[in-house]
Amino acid sequence: MWKHMEDALCLKEEDKEHAMKQLQKQYRNKHHHLYQTYIQNKGRSNDVHPQNWNWLINNKWNDSKFKERSLKNKASRSKQDIKSVIGTKSIVQKAFDMKEESKSEEWPSAVEVWKDTLMKSNENLCIPNGEEIMDNLKNVGEVYEEEISKALVPLETYHLLDQMFPQNEDQNP
Numbered sequence: 001m002w003k004h005m006e007d008a009l010c011l012k013e014e015d016k017e018h019a020m021k022q023l024q025k026q027y028r029n030k031h032h033h034l035y036q037t038y039i040q041n042k043g044r045s046n047d048v049h050p051q052n053w054n055w056l057i058n059n060k061w062n063d064s065k066f067k068e069r070s071l072k073n074k075a076s077r078s079k080q081d082i083k084s085v086i087g088t089k090s091i092v093q094k095a096f097d098m099k100e101e102s103k104s105e106e107w108p109s110a111v112e113v114w115k116d117t118l119m120k121s122n123e124n125l126c127i128p129n130g131e132e133i134m135d136n137l138k139n140v141g142e143v144y145e146e147e148i149s150k151a152l153v154p155l156e157t158y159h160l161l162d163q164m165f166p167q168n169e170d171q172n173p
Contacts, residue, residue, distance in 0.1 A: 002016055035056075091113060094116060115130075115134060
């Protein structure tokens with residue numbers, strides 16, 4: 001697989017680890033979407049061969065270990081206080097998409113990215129205290145504005161989120 005990607009995309013050996021991780025993510029995402037189709041009884045997708053579809057049903061989705069892991073994951077997700085509405089995309093990918101859509105050289109701010117990852121299609125935030133958290137993000141952003149402006153990549157998001165939700169309770173914004 002790597003050889004094909006290397007040739008087709010003119011990649012270098014140093015790109016291999018990143019490219020293979022990205023491919024693995026895409027593969028898992030595809031299987032996730034197929035599984036969602038299966039559990040919603042929507043039938044087989046046209047881009048999946050019937051033999052492959054039957055294999056997924058019989059050897060993966062009906063496997064007891066798979067079902068057990070799915071139930072554990074479902075329970076873990078139900079405990080999350082902040083639920084993302086962007087699916088399987090990372091925050092960095094969302095920031096990159098927002099930058100591309102705006103056709104700007106500027107990265108979107110952490111507040112813009114955060115809001116976009118938690119905004120439902122009806123323009124409401126998916127958490128009750130979302131506006132309060134956004135105000136706190138803006139305040140922290142102002143405190144660290146000089147450091148943030150020097151960043152070459154959208155590190156602002158991670159920096160602000162680290163300040164807002166510290167790993168240790170003795171850390172404060």
